Every structure is written in structure tokens, then in C-alpha cells.
Amino acid sequence: MESPQSLFAQGDKDLQVMKAGAMLRKVKSRSWKKQRHFRLQEDGQTIWYKSRWAGTGHSTFSVADVDVVREGHQSEILLSIADEFPADLCFTLVFRGRRSNLDLVAESPSEAQVWIRGVRKLIQNTESMNDKERLDQWIWDWFQKADKNKDGRMNFKEVRTLLKMMNVDMNEEYALRLFTMADKSESGCLENEEFVQFYKMLTEREDVWRVFQDYSRDGQILTLAELEDFLKQEQQEGERSLEHAQELIDRYEPSENAKKHGAMSIDGFQMYLVSPESAVLDPQLLALHQDMSQPLSHYFICSSHNTYLMDDQLRGQSSQEAYIQALKRGCRCVEVDCWDGPNGEPVVYHGHTFTSKILFRDVITTLAEYAFKVSEFPVILSLENHCSMEQQRVMAQLLDTILGDTLLTAPLDRLVPQELPSPQDLKGKVLLKAKKIGGLEESETLTDEVTDEVSDEDEADPKSLSAEALHLNDKKSKLSRELSDLVVYCKSVHFHSFEYSRLHSKCYEMSSFSESKARKLAKDTGAEFVRHNSRQLSRVYPSGMRTDSSNYNPQELWNVGCQIVALNFQTAGLEMDLNDGLFSQNGCCGYVLKPDFMRNDDSFDPERPQDRNGYTSLRLSIQVISGQQLPKVNQKEGSIVDPLVRVEIYGVFQDQAKQETSYIDNNGFNPLWNETLNFIVHVPELALVRFVVEDYDKASRNDFMGQFTVPFTCIQPGYRHIHLLSKDGTAIPLSSLFVNIKISELTTEV
Template sequence: MDPEGSRIQDDSDVKVMMAGSTLRKVKSKSWKKQRHFRLLEDGVTIWYKSRWAGRGHTTFSVTEVDAVREGHQSEVLLSVAEEFAADACFTLVFHGRQGNLDLVAETAEEAGAWIRGVRKLVYKAQTMDEKERLDQWVWDWFQRADKNRDGKMNFKEVRTLLKMMNVDMNEEHALHLFTMADKAESGSLEIQQFVHFYKMLTQRDEVWKVFQDYSEDGEMLMASELQNFLSIEQHEEGRRSSQHAQQLIDRYEPSEAAKKQRAMTLDGFQVYLCSREGSVFKPEHRELHQDMSQPLSHYFISSSHNTYLLEDQLRGQSSLEAYIQALKRGCRCVEVDCWDGSDGEPVVYHGHTWTSKILFRDVVSTLKEYAFKASDFPVILSLENHCGVEQQAVMAQHLSHILGDTLLTALLDGQIPQQLPSPQELRGKILLKAKKIGDPGDCVDETLTDEVSDDEEMANDDAESLSAEDPSPAECLPETGKKSKSHLSRALSDLVVYCKSVHFHGFERARSHAKCYEMSSFSESKAKRLAKDAGTEFVQYNARHLSRIYPGGLRTDSSNYNPQDMWNVGCQMVALNFQTAGLEMDLNDGLFRQNGGCGFVLKPDFMRGGATRFSPERPGERPGYGPRRLSIQVISGQQLPKVNQKEGSIVDPLVRVEVYGVPQDQNREETSHINNNGFNPVWNETLNFVVHAPELALVRFEVEDHDKASRNDFMGQFTLPFTCIQAGYRHVHLLSRDGTAITPSSLFVNISISELT
């Protein structure tokens, strides 16, 4: 069995890849080494090693590749542009935070074959249906377990495979299944027999029991029986019909004979439950479905802090790749820290630290190319300006010349607005957030003194929150504000329209004097104090004005704060270090996974009016208060990832469900752990929650490897908004710490949502 089929294998470019090529792997201007690359027979795995015998080899899957870039489209390949022609160069970009692979072929023709071939294979992997994905996964395991490459697997190899697959199975039972699959009694399994063995191994009793409840003959679900299941268990009666049941049969049933009978077998039922439609996430909420015509201040906006950094804030590398990755993840507000460069060209880096420097003009060029790849809604460029007037003029010139019409430089209708324009009106535009002299449309005739810088606000805010034991900010971050004034050039000031940065002088002053296009930045500590002391006022302020929150200055390791506290009071641009994986980025990804991943999520209606009385501390006092009861039966897990890659190690998984929202909703519950089974653990345990502000809540599923002696190890997670949850029997498809899919790892759950009576 070859899951890729003969068509893709017969492709001329793929044939070049399978034959193998010597490509130069480039890490820097001084590190360029030849490696032999080839595509393995599975049509998915790319293998490479040094040309010298005895050295180890490396493999990766095309499913890990996000994109292929041609020519000198990376900083590394740009640095060797004089040495290698663009048509021989290409870059493999991986999902998540994995570094790029920069390669140079010996000829342009060979580079072209690899570029086209990898793109075809990536497209094939991305467009697989659920059955094809499962077939591919089975094929991969067969390849890994077949150590001697004879296309067969004896029982010893099967035992090793079971350990690799994270299951500690009774050897007698495993031998029994092996013997049943070995129809030819040859003592080994070929791939088709292995598929049969796998199906017996993965027989899911918990799915079979649900199937039996609705199948009259126990063999098939007729369309009418499937419709009953959809109505009663999946709570889809309002939008489902017998016609939809038939559509599911046509889409997911592998047996043509069953399709002709308008029926679904157990195999088809399991494929449906594992599909996108059987997912815990409402499919329609993954698409762009919200009203995008409201003022910008009515949306949560996916926002990045120190976007240029790939690592920590003291010694990390500044990189254009960091901007590309953030924008591809749907980020709509990026930060640029600008400083005077030695040759008259402004540079971007974390000032007064050991982080590397990149050119401002290169950042702007990267924005021009990647701003609207993931979303065509506006991008806000948050400018941290430390440059003198002369290089500010250079910045203004680069912004105008490189971005052209993409940069918004004038009021949409020429009128001073009473409210901010909408994402819809600003589609395809880049907005500059920075200091500005005067109002939009004003003419400024000279260079004027600006207010205190955001960095000084950060230093002051953080200093206020330090306890006696804390070191001073200056000891932790060598950039605390030394200057008290800066000057703005007219050219740069004139480019700021709807996002004028101003110092925050209190909610009362904002109510009486502030214009809707004036916005303030707050350190996390200051924002937390305001949220606690004046939550309702903060919500009201954010109904009209944009707020940007940034991590405190002591987070030199690029760690993050919990963004939920800021969303609870309506802050739109809650900026996080996108380069740092963990809970906080899981929450950010979870919130912005909805609405087509466009980077804008409409705030709940009770947070959008200037007279709102909503307080996150007292959610029950708002109009329309409707608490919900959330009941999650954690039934089973499927093919959970290994934590320890040692051959004999098996995980002891447990499931924790966490609710993040207003303070009253913060809660977590967990199952017991299952000993020695990451392959098909069964819990059948129910976790219960009450959610008082469901419109703001996020639900996070996390799987951990239980450890009695030390902290549990993370295995996988999935986070989504409460409002996007599908009730019924659902699969939760797990993501890695990096936020990438861990196919086919999942949890099988039954979810019930009801009004709290």
C-alpha cells in the first residue's frame, strides 16, 4: 500500500527528489556545507546526511513544511547573494518556531525541481482527507518499524512498534492479533496485513458503543438513524436535516456498498467523528463570520511585542523572519523599535542590549510583502521611536516609498472622526501608531518637542510595582529611560492618522478631552492595577479608544503575562512575545482561531457601548447575564505523543480542563492518570464547570504525563473560545507546545452545555 498513490510518485519533480541531490546547506556567510538530500519511498519523509560515511542523518516530514521560498528570500541567503545565484537558492520554512532550512542547488534546474516538488507534496499533505491522513500515519509506523527494510514485519518488530506507538500491551494479546492478521501464516506481516492488524489494535469500543445505540442492526447507521444521532447527541437539529446526514455518508463513508444503501458503517462513523465536522470547534466559527463594520475599538486585535526578536530580550537575534512568522499567524499589530544607525540608516533592535540589529527599511519591505498573506484586514505598525530627527525623516521616506498606497496617510473621508473607522473600511491598509504633533489633517511647520516616551512609562510603571526584594529595572534591563524629551520630524508625524500615541492622564480626562484617534500604551502592571481598581471605567474607555498592553520590563527572558486579564476589560492590543511558547500564547491562539483567523475578534456587545456598566469582578450585574453549565465527559485518548523518546518509555496520561475568563470563571479540573498507555487510554470521567461570562471565556484542554516524583510533563493542548464549542461527541485534536498539529493525537469527549437554573 502506498498512501500517496502512483500519480504523485510519477511526477517528474518528485522523481528528482527521490533520486536524490547534493545541496548546500547554508547557516551563515561562513557555514556552507554539502549534504545529500532525498525523498524516501513513503513520499513524505525527506532524508539528508553528510557526504562522509559514518556521520548521522536527519529526517523531516513535508507535513512540517509551511512554505517554500525561491531565491534570496531569507537573511542567510541574502548574506551569500554574491556567491550563489538566486535561481539556485531556496528556503524551506517550517511550521511553529522551528528554524528555516536554507539550501543552494548545483543548478537552477535542480533547485526548480525541489521547489516545485516540495510544494506539490506539501499541498498533497494539506489536502488529505481524514482517511488518507490515517493511512499515511499507518504507513509511517510501518516504515519506522521495518528495521531491515524488507517490506515485512516479524513479531519482534511489532513488539518494538507497540512501544514506539506509546502502548504497553499484553504480549499474549498482541501475539493473538498478530496471528489473526498473518493470514498466510508466514510469521511476518506485509503492509496490507499490517493495516488489518492496526485496525484490530485500534478497535475503539467507546465509539462502537455509541454506534450501537443508534444502529438497529448493529452493522450500519441508515441515514435516518444518523439523523437521529445528529439531533439527539450532537445538538444539531436546528441546522441539520436528513439531507445533511446523507452528505456526511457521501463525505466520510469508505464503503461504496454502504453508500448505495444510504448508510454509514462503523469505519465511516469513526472517520466522521475524527473529522473537522466532528471536531470540538464549530466549523462555521473557523470562517470569517463576524460583523467587521464596527469601529476598530470594538475588536480584540492580535498583537505582538518586540516582534523583531526570535529569542530573549537581552541577547536574542533580531530577524525579519520573526515578522514573517507573526504575520502568518494572523498578528495585526507588530512592534518596531527604531534607533539611529551608524551610516544614516535607522536600525531595529532592543536598545541598550546585546540583541542583533536589522535595517528599518528591510522591516518595512517585509511588512509590504507579508502583511496581508494571512488576513486582508489592517495591520498596525506600533513604532517605538528612539531616532533623531534626521533619521526619522529617513524612516518616513522608507514608509512612504516602500509601502506606497498601502500606508494610510490621510483621513478616509477628510473629516475628523467621532469614532474610529472599521476593519472593513481599512482593509489592505497599514496604519502607523506613533507620537504625533496636533490632530490628523493639521499642518505642522516645525520640529516640536514630544511627550515622555513609552519606554519611560514602562520604567516608571514597573518601578512602582517593585517590592523591596526586587532588583531595580536598570539592573535587569539596561534600557530604562534616560532621556526626558525627544523631537519629532514633521514628515514622520504626518504619517500618523488614527493611532496617535498619547500619555494616559486618567479615565476622567479621557472622557472629557480625549479624541477617539488618541490611544495609550500601558505596561502589564499598570493595566492590572487599572483593571482591579476601575474595571468598569476601563471597559468604557476601551469602547471608544484603543489600548495597547505590553509585558513588563523585567521579563528579560521574553516570558508572557496572562492576556485574559486585559481582554476582560476590553483592551484590544494585548501584545505578547510571539516567539515564546506556553499557556499565554495558547490563549492568544485560541481566541484568534475563530473568525477566519483574521486577527480581529468582535468584543461582546456588553463591552462595546460607552455607557456600559460591565465589571469583570461582577459579571452577574450586566444586562443579558446568562451563566452556563459546562459538562465535559473525557472518554478516551488516541495516539498521544511520547514525552521521553527512549524506546521503552510509556506515558501515564491525565487530562486537565481549564477555564480562563472573568475572575469568577477561572477554574480547572482534571481526570485521574492512566498507567502505561498513551495509545488508547480510557478515562470516562466527567468534569463540571459553571461559566458566568461565557462570551469572554476560553476553554483549554491539556494532556500531561503524570509523574509522582516531579512536575508533570506537557504532552499536548487545544484552546478555544467557549462560544465556539460544539456540544456532543467530539474529538479535540491536540497541538504541540509550539501550536502545531500532532497528527493524529486527540481526545474523545462528550460535551453538554446548558443554562444554569
């Protein structure tokens, strides 16, 4: 049995050279540069490397985990050794999730090109695999792991080990029965196709078979009419269901004979149910589909805090890579903390801490290159300015020269706005958020202004400052006119009160709030906060006390319409899951249109949602049926998970809820729950639904296994698969939950 990647690798010269191996220099810093032997393994999927002196120790990584290959000095580390190694020897492997880059130096330009081309081909081949090839690769990977003596055959003892590795503690008698059925040659070992047959028997989906039987009259096939009936009754599809049924047969039915008769077999039915088309998140809502012509204040905007940090805010590394990662995740508001640096060059870091420093120039260069690769809609550059007048002028000059036409430096059409322009109007533009001398109404600005509010974040949350910083803040700081003139639609102002803003504030003025201030306003005056945010932008940022760069729950700030709810993107967990969930819709463009009742003058109070016009609550019923190939959390041999599923609702206060299934003993491979969880949702337009799988532990805290978060309004009802994500937000191959979702209006009986 050969893997698809292995077959692909056989016919390619670059990949054959990679299989032979090469000495490449692994670089971690200017002083840490060590030779390692790298080679592509026979599976065409794994790259193995070790040092000459490491004995039996080695490392491996899967090509599937590599996001992109960058050529030349395209990382800070390789730039730092540019004087020692020319660009044509250098390349960087960038991994998915939060894993660090791998910076490498080849011994010759031709060798560097072999590895650059080779890894790129493998990435492209992995991404273009169809579902069957992906499954074949997955089966082959397991076969390789379990075939301990590498004879290309698997005896029953090896199969028992494999089952444990695959997270299933199967009854020995049943496992032996399957093994014997698959061992057609009666050799006592499974070879190639026999192992594939064993795997198919092992993964037969009784849960899917039962659903199939409910709609198939003869128990063998679904006719076109029966499939249409299933789509109408279970998947809640309307008028297009007959046409759609025919499309599904054409797309997923593997049997030509069944296709000819306009029917679907159990294999085709299962392929449809595990396809992206049948996922819990409606694929039509994944695409860019919202109205992008409304004022900026009418959108939630994907926003990052301390964007320059790869780790915590006391000792973490500041890096351009952190900006690249945030922008690639759809972030549209990035933060830059600027301080005076040596040689007249401003630097970016977390002031008064031990975080490393990077040049402001390099941050803006990175922004110029990556700002619009994932989304064409505007990026807001939130400037925390702690610089002297001289270095502020340098900042203004760098912004102007590096960003060029992408930097918005004047109002559109030279008109003073009555409302903010739209994301559509501002496509491809960078907006500077900072203090400004005067307003857009003045025809010209004549002088520098003395202000004690150059950095609005520090000003807003004095608790977060050190004594040294507070002393500095007491001194009046001057704001340079050159920098001020670059601020157009995001002028930072001190927040006085909602009444003051209503009477005096301009639409292009915005305030920053610490999480504690924003939460208090949301709790005490939620309806006023919603109204304020329909016209002006608000930015919320984590408390300075969060020295570990932890996050607050963004949901309660979205509930009052705050657009820029800034999170530490470098910190995985529930809060980033919610952020990723909200912004997974609308083409992952970083802008999500707020519900209409938060954009108009209607009075919406998140504490009293039932008071709004057109209020209807919904019943959400989720039958958690089964799990497939759940990941192991404890890599110890023989350890198997006891999974449970928890469904969590995040939204207005009345909608916050959690329910969980019981746990299944010793089965992460194909656990069966068949338990139904029920919820009532009062404001579905703001609700997020998070599915979490954990390994139950009665003695200590449960271990996280995987999750998926989806906006309530994007849920497809019916029988759906939920494809799980890791803590880092990356896909866990073939790991899913099978559920049946019903959504109905709540009828109140008189």
C-alpha cells in the same frame, strides 16, 4: 505495501532525481556554508541529509513539516551571500512552528529548480490527501520504522517493538492473539495487507461502538431516522437534522450498499466523528462571519511585542523572519523599535542589549510583502521611536516610498472622526501608531515639536530601562513633523486617568500600559476600563523585567476590553495558546468582535458579572472518554506515557477553574478515561476552554504532551474529537481526545 507519497513520487521526474540525491550547500551564516548530501527517501515523505565526514550520523525531516519553499535570495542569510551565489542557485525551506529555516544553495540553476519544484509538489500532495490516504501514509510510516531488517515483513518481535514505539504497552497474550488473527498466511510474519488488518483490529474504537449501539436498533447500521435522532439528542442539532443526516451518509459512508439504503455503518459513523465537521470548534465559526463594520475599538486585535526578535530580549536574534511568522499567524499589530544606525539608516533592535540589529528599511519591505497575505484587515505598526530628527525623516521617507498607498496618511474622506473607522473601512491599510504633533483637527502642522515622550513604551514603564536609557530619556527629544504627519488614527498619548480621557481625549488617541499598570487598573477600576476601551484603543505590553521574553496572561486584559494585548510570539506556552485560541475564530483574520456589553454604554464590571443586564450562567459538562495516538514525550526506547487530561477555563475571575482526570498507566495509544468534569461559566462570551494532555510523573513535574484551546462560544456540544496541537501550535497527526460536551442553562431552585 506502498505509501501514497511513495506512489506519487514514482511517476514524477523531479522526485526521481531527488531520490538519487544531490550535493547542496547548507548555509547558516555568511561564514558557515557547508556541503551536505541531500536525498528524498523511498517513502516520498522524508528528506535525509548528511555531511561526507559525519560517519553514520545524519539528519532527516518530513516534507509535512515544510510550510513553503522560497526561491532566490528570500532570507536574510541568503541575502548576505548574494555577492557569492546568484539568486537562481538559492532557495529556502520554511518550516511550520518555530523551527529555523533551512537555507540551501544548489550547484546549478536546473538542480535548484528540481528541488524547488519537487518539494512544492510533495507539499501540495500532502495537503490534498484525503483522510484515508493520510491514515494509509501514517500506517506505512510506522511499518517502515518497525521493519528493522527491511524485508517488507514483520515478525511478532518487531510488532512488540512497534507497539512500544506507538505508545502502547499491550498485554502480550492479547497482542499475540491479534497478530495470529491478522496472519492469514500463517507464515509467522505480517505482510502488507495483513499488517493493515492488524492495525485496524488494534484501533477498533470500542468507545465509538458503544455510542453507535445506543442509537442502532439492530446493532449493525444506523437508519436515516436513527442518525437524525443521534444528531438531535446528542449533537444538539435543530431543524436541519434530517437533511444533515442524509448529507453525512453521502459524505462519509464508505459502503455503497449502505448508502443505497440511506443508512450508515460503524465505519461511516467513525469517519464522521473524526472529521473536521465534528470537531470541538464549530467550523462555521472558523470562517469569517463577524460584523467587521464597527469601530476599531470594538475588536480584540491580535498583537505582537518585540516582533523583531526570534528569541529572548537580551541576546536574541533580530530578524525579518520573525515579522513574517507573526503576520502568517494572523498578527495585526507589530512592534518596531527604531534606533539611529550607521550611514544615516535607522536600525531595529532591543536597545541597550546584545540583540542583533536589522535595517528599518528591510523590516518595512517585509511588512509591505506579507502584511495582507493572511488577512486583508488593517495592520497597526507600533513604532518605538528612539531616533534623531535626521533619521526620523529617513524613517518617514522609507514608510512613504516602500508602503505607498497601503500606508494611511490622512483621515478617510478627510473628515475628523467622532469614532474610529472600522476594519472593513481600513482593509489593506497600514496604520502608524506613534506620537503626533497636534491633532487631526488642525488643518496643518507648522513646526517640529519638542517632546519627552517620543517612545511611549519607555515612558510608561521606567522600571524596564537601564541607567543609560533613563539618562537619554531625561533629555527632551524632538519629533519630526514628517513622521508625525503619518500618524492618523493611532496617536500615542500619556494616560492620566479615565476621567481625564472621558472629558478631553479624542477617539484617535491611545495609550500604552505596562502589564503591571494595566492589571492594577483592571483590578481597581474594571468597569471604567471597559467603558474607556469601548471608545479608545489601549495597548498592553510585557514588563521590561521579562528578559527571557516570557509572557503574561492576556485574559485579564481582554476581560476589561483592552484591544491590543501584545505578547512575545516567539515564546511558546499557555499565554500564546490562549492568544491562538481566541483568534482561531472569524477566519483567523486577527480581529475578534468584543461582546455587545463591552461595546455599548452598559456598565459591565468583570469583578461582578452577575450585575449586568441579561446575565445567565451556564453549566459546562465535559465527559472525557478516550485518547487516540497521543505523542511520546520521552523518545527512549520502551518508555510509554501515563496520560491525564486537564480542562482549564480562562475568563473573568469567577470563571477561572481547572479540573483533571486520573492518569492511565502505560497507554498513550488508546487510553480510556470515561470521567466527567463539571464547570459553571458566568461570562461565556469571554471564556476560553483549554484541553491539556500531560504525562503524569509522581516524582517530578508532568510533561506536556498536547493541547487545544477554544473560545467557549465556538464549542460544538455533543460527541466531539479534539485534535491536539504541539507546544508550537502545530497539528500532531492523528492525535486526539474523544469527549462528550453538554452545555445547559443553570437553573436555580427556589
